[in-house]
Amino acid sequence: MIKFIESIGYRTLSFFQEAGAVFIMVWRVFKYLSEVWRNRSLVFQQMLEIGVRSLPLVIFVGVFAGAVASVQTAYQLEGYISFNYLGAATSIAIFIELGPVLTALVAAGRVSASIAAEIGTMKVTEQIDALEALAIDPLRYLAMPRILSGFIMVPILTIFADFVGLLGAYFVAYLNLGLSPEIFFGSVKEFFTIMNVMSGLIKAFVFGGVTAIIGCHVGFGTEGGAEGVGKSTIRAFVLSSALILLNDYLLSVLLF
Protein backbone atom coordinates (compact mmCIF):
# COMPACT_ATOMS: atom_id res chain seq x y z
CA MET A 1 0.00 0.00 0.00
CA ILE A 2 2.77 2.41 1.00
CA LYS A 3 4.61 1.56 -2.20
CA PHE A 4 1.48 2.34 -4.20
CA ILE A 5 1.09 5.74 -2.50
CA GLU A 6 4.81 6.36 -3.00
CA SER A 7 4.53 5.61 -6.70
CA ILE A 8 1.57 8.01 -7.02
CA GLY A 9 3.58 10.69 -5.20
CA TYR A 10 6.62 10.03 -7.38
CA ARG A 11 4.57 10.24 -10.59
CA THR A 12 2.83 13.43 -9.45
CA LEU A 13 6.17 15.03 -8.61
CA SER A 14 7.62 13.93 -11.95
CA PHE A 15 4.64 15.39 -13.78
CA PHE A 16 4.96 18.79 -12.10
CA GLN A 17 8.73 18.73 -12.50
CA GLU A 18 8.36 18.11 -16.24
CA ALA A 19 5.58 20.67 -16.64
CA GLY A 20 7.78 23.19 -14.79
CA ALA A 21 10.73 22.39 -17.06
CA VAL A 22 8.54 22.98 -20.15
CA PHE A 23 7.34 26.36 -18.84
CA ILE A 24 10.88 27.45 -17.94
CA MET A 25 12.07 26.46 -21.43
CA VAL A 26 9.20 28.36 -23.07
CA TRP A 27 9.88 31.44 -20.94
CA ARG A 28 13.58 31.40 -21.84
CA VAL A 29 12.73 30.92 -25.52
CA PHE A 30 10.26 33.81 -25.44
CA LYS A 31 12.96 36.07 -24.05
CA TYR A 32 14.89 35.41 -27.25
CA LEU A 33 12.02 36.64 -29.44
CA SER A 34 13.62 40.07 -29.33
CA GLU A 35 16.48 38.57 -31.34
CA VAL A 36 14.31 37.20 -34.13
CA TRP A 37 15.74 39.59 -36.73
CA ARG A 38 19.32 38.59 -35.93
CA ASN A 39 18.31 34.94 -36.24
CA ARG A 40 16.03 35.37 -39.24
CA SER A 41 17.89 32.91 -41.45
CA LEU A 42 17.46 30.19 -38.80
CA VAL A 43 13.75 31.04 -38.49
CA PHE A 44 13.21 31.00 -42.28
CA GLN A 45 15.01 27.68 -42.50
CA GLN A 46 12.65 26.18 -39.92
CA MET A 47 9.59 27.77 -41.53
CA LEU A 48 10.63 26.00 -44.70
CA GLU A 49 11.14 22.73 -42.88
CA ILE A 50 8.02 22.84 -40.72
CA GLY A 51 5.72 24.62 -43.14
CA VAL A 52 6.62 24.25 -46.78
CA ARG A 53 7.88 20.67 -46.55
CA SER A 54 4.74 19.59 -44.64
CA LEU A 55 2.49 21.05 -47.33
CA PRO A 56 2.17 17.97 -49.61
CA LEU A 57 1.15 15.78 -46.65
CA VAL A 58 -1.24 18.42 -45.31
CA ILE A 59 -2.86 18.78 -48.76
CA PHE A 60 -3.21 15.01 -49.08
CA VAL A 61 -4.79 14.68 -45.63
CA GLY A 62 -6.94 17.80 -46.18
CA VAL A 63 -8.44 16.57 -49.47
CA PHE A 64 -9.39 13.19 -48.05
CA ALA A 65 -10.63 14.61 -44.73
CA GLY A 66 -12.90 16.97 -46.69
CA ALA A 67 -14.08 14.11 -48.90
CA VAL A 68 -14.87 11.88 -45.91
CA ALA A 69 -16.63 14.76 -44.12
CA SER A 70 -18.76 15.29 -47.20
CA VAL A 71 -19.75 11.62 -47.46
CA GLN A 72 -20.51 11.34 -43.73
CA THR A 73 -22.50 14.55 -43.62
CA ALA A 74 -24.52 13.53 -46.68
CA TYR A 75 -25.30 10.22 -44.97
CA GLN A 76 -26.55 12.05 -41.86
CA LEU A 77 -28.57 14.62 -43.79
CA GLU A 78 -30.25 12.05 -45.98
CA GLY A 79 -34.01 12.04 -45.45
CA TYR A 80 -33.99 14.88 -42.91
CA ILE A 81 -32.42 17.98 -44.41
CA SER A 82 -31.93 19.08 -47.99
CA PHE A 83 -28.52 18.32 -49.57
CA ASN A 84 -28.45 21.99 -50.48
CA TYR A 85 -27.01 22.57 -46.99
CA LEU A 86 -24.27 19.97 -47.40
CA GLY A 87 -21.68 22.65 -48.26
CA ALA A 88 -22.47 24.67 -45.14
CA ALA A 89 -22.39 21.69 -42.77
CA THR A 90 -19.17 20.28 -44.24
CA SER A 91 -17.36 23.60 -44.41
CA ILE A 92 -18.12 24.45 -40.77
CA ALA A 93 -16.79 21.04 -39.68
CA ILE A 94 -13.65 21.61 -41.77
CA PHE A 95 -13.03 25.19 -40.58
CA ILE A 96 -13.62 24.55 -36.88
CA GLU A 97 -12.37 21.06 -36.34
CA LEU A 98 -11.01 18.99 -39.18
CA GLY A 99 -8.68 21.59 -40.69
CA PRO A 100 -6.80 22.61 -37.53
CA VAL A 101 -6.85 19.26 -35.72
CA LEU A 102 -5.84 17.07 -38.65
CA THR A 103 -3.18 19.56 -39.75
CA ALA A 104 -1.81 19.66 -36.19
CA LEU A 105 -1.85 15.87 -35.92
CA VAL A 106 0.06 15.64 -39.20
CA ALA A 107 2.47 18.23 -37.80
CA ALA A 108 2.75 16.21 -34.58
CA GLY A 109 3.74 13.18 -36.59
CA ARG A 110 6.08 14.90 -38.97
CA VAL A 111 7.35 17.97 -37.15
CA SER A 112 7.31 17.16 -33.44
CA ALA A 113 8.88 13.74 -33.97
CA SER A 114 11.52 15.08 -36.35
CA ILE A 115 12.41 17.97 -34.01
CA ALA A 116 12.75 15.51 -31.11
CA ALA A 117 14.85 13.14 -33.23
CA GLU A 118 17.11 15.91 -34.54
CA ILE A 119 17.70 17.62 -31.20
CA GLY A 120 17.88 14.22 -29.45
CA THR A 121 20.61 13.04 -31.82
CA MET A 122 22.48 16.31 -31.26
CA LYS A 123 22.17 15.75 -27.50
CA VAL A 124 23.54 12.20 -27.48
CA THR A 125 26.39 13.05 -29.87
CA GLU A 126 27.48 16.02 -27.68
CA GLN A 127 26.50 18.57 -30.36
CA ILE A 128 24.33 20.40 -27.82
CA ASP A 129 27.33 20.53 -25.46
CA ALA A 130 29.41 21.76 -28.39
CA LEU A 131 26.99 24.65 -28.96
CA GLU A 132 27.17 25.52 -25.27
CA ALA A 133 30.96 25.30 -25.34
CA LEU A 134 30.96 27.71 -28.30
CA ALA A 135 28.95 30.15 -26.12
CA ILE A 136 25.80 29.64 -28.20
CA ASP A 137 22.59 29.03 -26.26
CA PRO A 138 20.83 25.99 -27.81
CA LEU A 139 17.50 27.50 -26.77
CA ARG A 140 18.14 30.50 -29.00
CA TYR A 141 19.86 28.62 -31.80
CA LEU A 142 17.66 25.50 -31.96
CA ALA A 143 14.46 25.91 -29.94
CA MET A 144 13.42 29.51 -30.68
CA PRO A 145 13.35 29.17 -34.52
CA ARG A 146 11.47 25.86 -34.29
CA ILE A 147 8.88 27.01 -31.77
CA LEU A 148 8.28 30.32 -33.55
CA SER A 149 7.91 28.51 -36.87
CA GLY A 150 5.47 26.07 -35.26
CA PHE A 151 3.29 28.94 -34.06
CA ILE A 152 3.36 30.65 -37.47
CA MET A 153 3.33 27.79 -39.96
CA VAL A 154 0.65 25.46 -38.57
CA PRO A 155 -2.09 28.13 -38.96
CA ILE A 156 -0.84 28.77 -42.51
CA LEU A 157 -0.93 25.04 -43.22
CA THR A 158 -4.45 25.00 -41.75
CA ILE A 159 -5.59 27.63 -44.27
CA PHE A 160 -4.34 25.34 -47.04
CA ALA A 161 -6.01 22.34 -45.39
CA ASP A 162 -9.32 24.26 -45.12
CA PHE A 163 -9.15 25.23 -48.76
CA VAL A 164 -8.29 21.82 -50.20
CA GLY A 165 -10.65 20.14 -47.71
CA LEU A 166 -13.50 22.19 -49.10
CA LEU A 167 -12.51 21.29 -52.66
CA GLY A 168 -12.33 17.59 -51.68
CA ALA A 169 -15.76 17.84 -50.07
CA TYR A 170 -17.25 19.46 -53.15
CA PHE A 171 -15.64 16.93 -55.48
CA VAL A 172 -17.27 14.03 -53.60
CA ALA A 173 -20.59 15.89 -53.34
CA TYR A 174 -20.50 16.39 -57.13
CA LEU A 175 -19.61 12.74 -57.81
CA ASN A 176 -22.14 11.23 -55.38
CA LEU A 177 -24.99 13.67 -55.43
CA GLY A 178 -24.37 15.71 -58.54
CA LEU A 179 -24.49 18.96 -56.57
CA SER A 180 -23.67 22.00 -58.64
CA PRO A 181 -20.91 24.36 -57.47
CA GLU A 182 -23.48 27.17 -57.16
CA ILE A 183 -25.54 25.19 -54.63
CA PHE A 184 -22.58 23.75 -52.71
CA PHE A 185 -20.48 26.91 -52.45
CA GLY A 186 -23.64 29.06 -52.19
CA SER A 187 -24.54 27.34 -48.92
CA VAL A 188 -20.90 27.61 -47.76
CA LYS A 189 -21.10 31.36 -48.39
CA GLU A 190 -24.54 31.71 -46.77
CA PHE A 191 -23.44 30.20 -43.44
CA PHE A 192 -19.86 31.48 -43.56
CA THR A 193 -18.73 33.50 -40.55
CA ILE A 194 -15.22 34.78 -40.08
CA MET A 195 -15.43 33.57 -36.47
CA ASN A 196 -15.54 29.95 -37.63
CA VAL A 197 -12.33 30.33 -39.60
CA MET A 198 -10.66 32.44 -36.90
CA SER A 199 -11.49 29.95 -34.15
CA GLY A 200 -9.93 27.22 -36.27
CA LEU A 201 -6.83 29.35 -36.79
CA ILE A 202 -6.59 30.15 -33.07
CA LYS A 203 -6.67 26.42 -32.41
CA ALA A 204 -4.04 25.85 -35.09
CA PHE A 205 -1.82 28.55 -33.54
CA VAL A 206 -1.94 26.83 -30.15
CA PHE A 207 -1.49 23.34 -31.63
CA GLY A 208 1.48 24.47 -33.72
CA GLY A 209 3.19 25.96 -30.68
CA VAL A 210 2.47 22.90 -28.55
CA THR A 211 3.81 20.55 -31.23
CA ALA A 212 7.11 22.39 -31.57
CA ILE A 213 7.50 22.99 -27.82
CA ILE A 214 7.02 19.30 -27.04
CA GLY A 215 9.42 18.31 -29.83
CA CYS A 216 12.12 20.61 -28.40
CA HIS A 217 11.50 19.66 -24.76
CA VAL A 218 11.62 15.93 -25.47
CA GLY A 219 14.65 16.35 -27.74
CA PHE A 220 16.68 18.22 -25.12
CA GLY A 221 15.80 15.56 -22.53
CA THR A 222 17.07 12.66 -24.68
CA GLU A 223 19.50 10.31 -23.00
CA GLY A 224 21.43 7.24 -24.11
CA GLY A 225 22.33 6.59 -27.78
CA ALA A 226 20.12 5.53 -30.65
CA GLU A 227 17.61 3.80 -28.38
CA GLY A 228 17.08 7.05 -26.48
CA VAL A 229 16.52 8.95 -29.72
CA GLY A 230 13.94 6.36 -30.83
CA LYS A 231 12.12 6.62 -27.52
CA SER A 232 12.14 10.42 -27.71
CA THR A 233 10.67 10.36 -31.20
CA ILE A 234 7.75 8.20 -30.09
CA ARG A 235 7.31 10.20 -26.89
CA ALA A 236 7.20 13.50 -28.76
CA PHE A 237 4.54 12.20 -31.14
CA VAL A 238 2.39 10.66 -28.40
CA LEU A 239 2.68 13.68 -26.07
CA SER A 240 1.98 16.28 -28.73
CA SER A 241 -0.97 14.31 -30.15
CA ALA A 242 -2.48 13.94 -26.67
CA LEU A 243 -1.93 17.64 -25.92
CA ILE A 244 -3.47 18.66 -29.26
CA LEU A 245 -6.65 16.75 -28.46
CA LEU A 246 -6.73 18.03 -24.87
CA ASN A 247 -6.22 21.61 -26.03
CA ASP A 248 -8.83 21.08 -28.75
CA TYR A 249 -11.40 20.31 -26.08
CA LEU A 250 -10.34 23.21 -23.84
CA LEU A 251 -10.31 25.70 -26.73
CA SER A 252 -13.69 24.47 -28.00
CA VAL A 253 -15.15 25.15 -24.55
CA LEU A 254 -13.50 28.57 -24.45
CA LEU A 255 -14.29 29.67 -28.00
CA PHE A 256 -17.86 28.46 -28.40
Place this chain on the structure above:
Amino acid sequence: MIEIVNLKKSFDEKIVLRNVNLKVYDGEKLVIIGRSGCGKSVLLKNILNLMQPDRGYILVDQVPIKKVSQRDLFYLRKQFGFLFQGSALFDSMTVAENIALPLVEHTDLSPKEIKIQVAEKLEMVGLPGIENLKPSELSGGMKKRVALARAIIMNPKYVLYDEPTTGLDPIMAANIDHLINELNDRLNVTSIIVTHDMQSVSRIADRVVMLHMGMIMFEGSVEELHTTDNPIVYQFVHAKMDGPIQPKPLKY
Protein backbone atom coordinates in the same frame (compact mmCIF):
# COMPACT_ATOMS: atom_id res chain seq x y z
CA MET B 1 44.78 30.52 -14.44
CA ILE B 2 42.15 27.90 -13.70
CA GLU B 3 41.70 26.85 -10.09
CA ILE B 4 39.60 23.85 -9.12
CA VAL B 5 38.71 23.81 -5.45
CA ASN B 6 37.20 20.87 -3.50
CA LEU B 7 35.24 19.71 -6.52
CA LYS B 8 32.72 16.96 -5.92
CA LYS B 9 30.44 15.44 -8.53
CA SER B 10 28.25 12.38 -8.35
CA PHE B 11 25.60 10.76 -10.55
CA ASP B 12 22.85 9.24 -8.43
CA GLU B 13 24.72 7.04 -5.95
CA LYS B 14 28.00 6.98 -7.86
CA ILE B 15 30.61 9.49 -6.75
CA VAL B 16 32.74 10.39 -9.77
CA LEU B 17 34.86 13.23 -8.36
CA ARG B 18 35.59 13.70 -4.67
CA ASN B 19 37.36 16.78 -3.39
CA VAL B 20 39.48 17.44 -6.45
CA ASN B 21 41.88 20.36 -6.02
CA LEU B 22 43.93 21.43 -9.00
CA LYS B 23 45.58 24.54 -10.42
CA VAL B 24 46.22 24.99 -14.13
CA TYR B 25 48.82 27.65 -14.81
CA ASP B 26 48.83 29.95 -17.82
CA GLY B 27 50.67 28.64 -20.86
CA GLU B 28 51.15 25.09 -19.58
CA LYS B 29 50.06 21.78 -21.10
CA LEU B 30 48.45 19.80 -18.31
CA VAL B 31 47.64 16.19 -19.09
CA ILE B 32 45.04 14.36 -17.02
CA ILE B 33 45.29 10.58 -17.15
CA GLY B 34 43.27 7.84 -15.51
CA ARG B 35 41.18 4.78 -16.25
CA SER B 36 38.06 4.99 -18.37
CA GLY B 37 35.16 6.25 -16.29
CA CYS B 38 37.36 7.80 -13.60
CA GLY B 39 35.86 11.26 -14.15
CA LYS B 40 38.36 12.92 -16.48
CA SER B 41 35.76 14.07 -19.02
CA VAL B 42 33.40 15.08 -16.20
CA LEU B 43 36.16 17.28 -14.79
CA LEU B 44 36.64 18.97 -18.19
CA LYS B 45 32.90 19.57 -18.56
CA ASN B 46 32.77 21.06 -15.07
CA ILE B 47 35.47 23.55 -16.02
CA LEU B 48 33.21 24.92 -18.79
CA ASN B 49 30.12 24.59 -16.60
CA LEU B 50 28.61 22.13 -19.08
CA MET B 51 28.02 20.15 -15.88
CA GLN B 52 27.59 21.71 -12.49
CA PRO B 53 29.55 20.38 -9.51
CA ASP B 54 27.64 19.15 -6.44
CA ARG B 55 30.16 20.84 -4.18
CA GLY B 56 33.24 22.99 -4.63
CA TYR B 57 33.91 25.57 -7.29
CA ILE B 58 36.09 26.46 -10.25
CA LEU B 59 37.77 29.83 -10.75
CA VAL B 60 38.66 30.91 -14.26
CA ASP B 61 40.91 33.95 -14.04
CA GLN B 62 39.57 34.46 -10.49
CA VAL B 63 35.92 34.33 -11.65
CA PRO B 64 33.75 31.55 -10.16
CA ILE B 65 32.25 30.03 -13.34
CA LYS B 66 29.37 28.35 -11.50
CA LYS B 67 27.99 31.59 -10.11
CA VAL B 68 28.12 34.02 -13.02
CA SER B 69 25.09 35.07 -15.10
CA GLN B 70 24.45 33.39 -18.45
CA ARG B 71 25.85 36.41 -20.26
CA ASP B 72 29.09 36.33 -18.27
CA LEU B 73 29.26 32.57 -18.59
CA PHE B 74 29.12 32.89 -22.38
CA TYR B 75 31.76 35.63 -22.21
CA LEU B 76 34.02 33.25 -20.27
CA ARG B 77 33.28 30.36 -22.61
CA LYS B 78 34.45 32.44 -25.56
CA GLN B 79 37.92 32.22 -24.04
CA PHE B 80 37.80 28.43 -24.30
CA GLY B 81 38.12 25.94 -27.10
CA PHE B 82 36.80 22.43 -26.43
CA LEU B 83 37.73 19.40 -28.49
CA PHE B 84 35.10 16.75 -27.81
CA GLN B 85 35.89 13.05 -27.66
CA GLY B 86 33.55 12.29 -30.58
CA SER B 87 34.42 15.59 -32.33
CA ALA B 88 30.76 16.77 -32.01
CA LEU B 89 30.72 18.37 -35.46
CA PHE B 90 27.29 19.59 -36.57
CA ASP B 91 26.03 17.02 -39.09
CA SER B 92 23.81 19.43 -40.97
CA MET B 93 26.65 21.86 -41.72
CA THR B 94 29.67 21.71 -44.00
CA VAL B 95 33.19 21.77 -42.60
CA ALA B 96 33.46 25.51 -43.32
CA GLU B 97 30.11 26.27 -41.63
CA ASN B 98 31.14 24.23 -38.59
CA ILE B 99 34.40 26.10 -38.18
CA ALA B 100 32.87 29.49 -38.99
CA LEU B 101 29.93 29.18 -36.60
CA PRO B 102 31.56 30.94 -33.60
CA LEU B 103 32.74 33.77 -35.86
CA VAL B 104 29.28 34.15 -37.41
CA GLU B 105 27.64 34.19 -33.99
CA HIS B 106 30.06 36.30 -32.01
CA THR B 107 31.81 38.67 -34.40
CA ASP B 108 30.94 41.26 -37.03
CA LEU B 109 33.42 39.90 -39.56
CA SER B 110 32.37 39.90 -43.20
CA PRO B 111 31.78 36.56 -44.99
CA LYS B 112 34.99 37.15 -46.91
CA GLU B 113 37.04 37.66 -43.73
CA ILE B 114 35.42 34.60 -42.15
CA LYS B 115 36.30 32.54 -45.22
CA ILE B 116 39.93 33.60 -44.96
CA GLN B 117 40.09 32.70 -41.26
CA VAL B 118 38.47 29.32 -41.84
CA ALA B 119 40.95 28.53 -44.62
CA GLU B 120 43.80 29.63 -42.34
CA LYS B 121 42.73 27.33 -39.51
CA LEU B 122 42.16 24.41 -41.89
CA GLU B 123 45.67 24.97 -43.22
CA MET B 124 46.95 24.99 -39.64
CA VAL B 125 45.40 21.57 -38.91
CA GLY B 126 46.70 20.19 -42.19
CA LEU B 127 43.41 19.93 -44.06
CA PRO B 128 43.34 22.72 -46.65
CA GLY B 129 40.58 22.78 -49.25
CA ILE B 130 37.97 20.59 -47.53
CA GLU B 131 35.60 23.48 -46.72
CA ASN B 132 32.65 22.10 -48.65
CA LEU B 133 32.71 18.53 -47.34
CA LYS B 134 30.14 17.32 -44.80
CA PRO B 135 31.29 15.69 -41.53
CA SER B 136 29.89 12.34 -42.76
CA GLU B 137 32.44 12.40 -45.58
CA LEU B 138 35.42 12.70 -43.21
CA SER B 139 37.52 10.01 -41.50
CA GLY B 140 37.86 9.93 -37.70
CA GLY B 141 41.22 11.71 -37.77
CA MET B 142 39.93 14.39 -40.14
CA LYS B 143 36.90 14.97 -37.92
CA LYS B 144 39.16 15.49 -34.92
CA ARG B 145 41.27 17.99 -36.80
CA VAL B 146 38.23 19.88 -38.11
CA ALA B 147 36.86 19.94 -34.55
CA LEU B 148 40.23 21.30 -33.42
CA ALA B 149 40.07 24.00 -36.09
CA ARG B 150 36.61 24.96 -34.78
CA ALA B 151 37.87 24.95 -31.20
CA ILE B 152 40.67 27.41 -31.98
CA ILE B 153 38.88 29.68 -34.49
CA MET B 154 38.23 32.35 -31.83
CA ASN B 155 41.91 32.22 -30.75
CA PRO B 156 41.01 31.01 -27.25
CA LYS B 157 43.13 31.43 -24.16
CA TYR B 158 42.40 27.88 -22.98
CA VAL B 159 41.89 24.72 -25.03
CA LEU B 160 40.41 21.61 -23.44
CA TYR B 161 41.02 18.32 -25.25
CA ASP B 162 38.88 15.30 -24.39
CA GLU B 163 40.81 12.24 -25.54
CA PRO B 164 42.16 13.85 -28.72
CA THR B 165 43.96 10.71 -29.99
CA THR B 166 41.51 7.97 -29.00
CA GLY B 167 40.57 5.78 -31.94
CA LEU B 168 43.26 7.18 -34.23
CA ASP B 169 46.15 5.30 -35.83
CA PRO B 170 49.59 5.99 -34.27
CA ILE B 171 50.68 8.31 -37.07
CA MET B 172 47.50 10.37 -36.87
CA ALA B 173 47.82 10.41 -33.07
CA ALA B 174 51.38 11.74 -33.40
CA ASN B 175 50.06 14.38 -35.82
CA ILE B 176 47.42 15.52 -33.36
CA ASP B 177 50.01 15.66 -30.57
CA HIS B 178 52.27 17.72 -32.81
CA LEU B 179 49.34 20.08 -33.47
CA ILE B 180 48.67 20.47 -29.75
CA ASN B 181 52.32 21.37 -29.16
CA GLU B 182 52.34 23.75 -32.10
CA LEU B 183 49.18 25.49 -30.95
CA ASN B 184 50.68 26.03 -27.53
CA ASP B 185 53.82 27.51 -29.03
CA ARG B 186 52.17 29.58 -31.77
CA LEU B 187 49.02 30.80 -30.01
CA ASN B 188 50.35 30.64 -26.45
CA VAL B 189 47.26 28.83 -25.21
CA THR B 190 46.87 26.94 -21.96
CA SER B 191 45.95 23.34 -22.68
CA ILE B 192 44.27 20.68 -20.57
CA ILE B 193 44.43 17.30 -22.26
CA VAL B 194 42.50 14.28 -21.03
CA THR B 195 43.93 11.02 -22.35
CA HIS B 196 44.99 7.50 -21.51
CA ASP B 197 47.43 7.30 -24.39
CA MET B 198 50.80 7.15 -22.60
CA GLN B 199 52.75 7.93 -25.79
CA SER B 200 50.80 11.17 -26.12
CA VAL B 201 51.56 11.99 -22.49
CA SER B 202 55.28 11.73 -23.16
CA ARG B 203 55.01 13.85 -26.30
CA ILE B 204 52.95 16.72 -24.96
CA ALA B 205 52.79 17.00 -21.18
CA ASP B 206 54.43 19.76 -19.18
CA ARG B 207 52.73 18.36 -16.10
CA VAL B 208 50.70 15.20 -15.51
CA VAL B 209 47.84 14.55 -13.11
CA MET B 210 46.39 11.10 -12.53
CA LEU B 211 42.80 10.72 -11.40
CA HIS B 212 41.85 7.54 -9.60
CA MET B 213 38.64 6.75 -7.77
CA GLY B 214 37.58 10.37 -8.01
CA MET B 215 40.75 11.75 -6.43
CA ILE B 216 44.08 13.03 -7.65
CA MET B 217 46.47 10.13 -7.20
CA PHE B 218 49.55 11.71 -8.77
CA GLU B 219 50.77 15.15 -9.81
CA GLY B 220 54.18 15.79 -11.36
CA SER B 221 56.32 15.85 -14.48
CA VAL B 222 56.55 13.10 -17.11
CA GLU B 223 59.89 11.98 -15.64
CA GLU B 224 58.36 11.74 -12.18
CA LEU B 225 55.41 9.80 -13.65
CA HIS B 226 57.76 7.17 -15.02
CA THR B 227 59.89 6.90 -11.90
CA THR B 228 57.22 7.06 -9.19
CA ASP B 229 56.97 4.11 -6.80
CA ASN B 230 53.22 4.59 -6.34
CA PRO B 231 51.96 1.07 -7.25
CA ILE B 232 48.69 2.37 -8.76
CA VAL B 233 50.42 4.89 -11.01
CA TYR B 234 53.13 2.35 -11.89
CA GLN B 235 50.55 -0.25 -12.92
CA PHE B 236 48.64 2.27 -15.06
CA VAL B 237 51.70 3.80 -16.74
CA HIS B 238 53.30 0.46 -17.52
CA ALA B 239 49.98 -1.20 -18.47
CA LYS B 240 50.45 -4.12 -16.04
CA MET B 241 47.64 -6.60 -15.44
CA ASP B 242 48.75 -7.40 -11.89
CA GLY B 243 48.57 -4.69 -9.31
CA PRO B 244 46.24 -2.75 -7.07
CA ILE B 245 43.97 -1.67 -9.96
CA GLN B 246 41.36 -4.37 -10.63
CA PRO B 247 40.40 -5.18 -14.23
CA LYS B 248 36.78 -4.82 -13.23
CA PRO B 249 35.88 -1.24 -12.30
CA LEU B 250 35.67 -0.89 -8.54
CA LYS B 251 32.51 0.31 -6.89
CA TYR B 252 33.10 3.66 -5.31
